[in-house]
Amino acid sequence: SAAFGLDQSLIRKLIEVKSPQLREMVVQEMNNSPERQLAFRIWAKNIMETRRGGNDIRTLGFMSESVADAVEQRTGEPPARLLAMSGKNVLHADSDKHHTDEIALSPDDFALLPSLLAHPKAVLWDKRHNNLMYLIDTKDGTAKIAVNAPYSIKRQPDQLDVIVNVYRVENMDKLKSDIQGGQLELLEGRVD
Numbered sequence: 001s002a003a004f005g006l007d008q009s010l011i012r013k014l015i016e017v018k019s020p021q022l023r024e025m026v027v028q029e030m031n032n033s034p035e036r037q038l039a040f041r042i043w044a045k046n047i048m049e050t051r052r053g054g055n056d057i058r059t060l061g062f063m064s065e066s067v068a069d070a071v072e073q074r075t076g077e078p079p080a081r082l083l084a085m086s087g088k089n090v091l092h093a094d095s096d097k098h099h100t101d102e103i104a105l106s107p108d109d110f111a112l113l114p115s116l117l118a119h120p121k122a123v124l125w126d127k128r129h130n131n132l133m134y135l136i137d138t139k140d141g142t143a144k145i146a147v148n149a150p151y152s153i154k155r156q157p158d159q160l161d162v163i164v165n166v167y168r169v170e171n172m173d174k175l176k177s178d179i180q181g182g183q184l185e186l187l188e189g190r191v192d
Contacts, residue, residue, distance in 0.1 A: 003039065004084070007059045011082045024065040027081075031061045031118035041111040044085075048094050048107060053087025060085050060163055061117040070187045071132065074125055083117065083147060085163040093166040103167040109138040113166065117145060122189030127182065132161070135169070135191065142169045 010030075017023050030036065040058055047053040063071070063081040071079040090110075098104035109116070116136040124133040132147040149161040169175060176191055178184040 003036075004057055004059055007062075007082060007084075011062060011080070015078070015081065020065050027062045027064055028118075031114070037112075037114040040114045044090050044110055044113070045107070047087050047090045048110070051091065053089075053091040055086055055088065057084045057086050057162075059083070060114055063161065067123050067132070067187060070123075070125065075130065079149060080161050083161050083163060085113075085166075089163055089165070098167055103170060105138060105143055105166060105168060106140055109140065109143065110166070112138075113145070116143075120145075120189060122191050123187045124179070124191075125185040125187055127185060131164070132187075133184070135175075135189070138168070140168060142172060143167060144169050 007030075014023055014026055017026075036059065040060065043058050059082065061083045063079060063083060068079050068081050092098075094104055094110065105113075113136075116138065117134055119136075120134040121137050121142065122135040124135065125131075126133055126146075129146075129148075131149070134145040134147065136143050136145060144165075144167060145163055146165045147161050148164040172191070175184065179186055179191060
């Protein structure tokens with residue numbers, strides 16, 4: 001969509017701004033935009049209702065300054081900072097398998113993903129998969145948003161960090177155990 005292309009241009013320009021505080025303020029404003037959240041909600045709802053999701057991509061949010069710094073420290077590459085989701089990702093997250101396993105988000109929680117991502121409960125680094133995980137509080141409990149990007153290859157300026165999967169966390173004790181065991185690293189927030 002045109003808005004997604006604009007988001008890509010905007011984030012590229014924003015990275016050029018010298019002041020980290022100013023960048024963070026702009027990211028917070030963009031993440032909290034009611035218009036952006038509404039556009040995602042309508043798009044995701046249409047995909048879930050029609051069961052058709054292609055390669056079209058929508059912005060879910062923008063990575064905060066501190067999380068972007070943490071990713072760069074761990075990968076040696078600056079992340080794209082644009083968190084996006086494809087129609088296929090929406091269908092996968094809302095799949096029969098996720099519903100059968102009782103890990104699918106409710107349609108209401110799914111519609112709120114941009115605002116939930118803007119205020120995560122915690123941000124983790126998965127050392128096994130070299131990716132980010134945002135933990136969010138939903139109506140049905142804690143959910144995990146796995147963000148994947150080709151951190152191991154040289155970045156192209158218009159690449160983005162793609163939301164690979166979204167699902168409810170079944171076992172918080174396992175998650176805490178993975179943090180204590182060193183497989184997951186807590187970057188921000190709390191896991192309680």
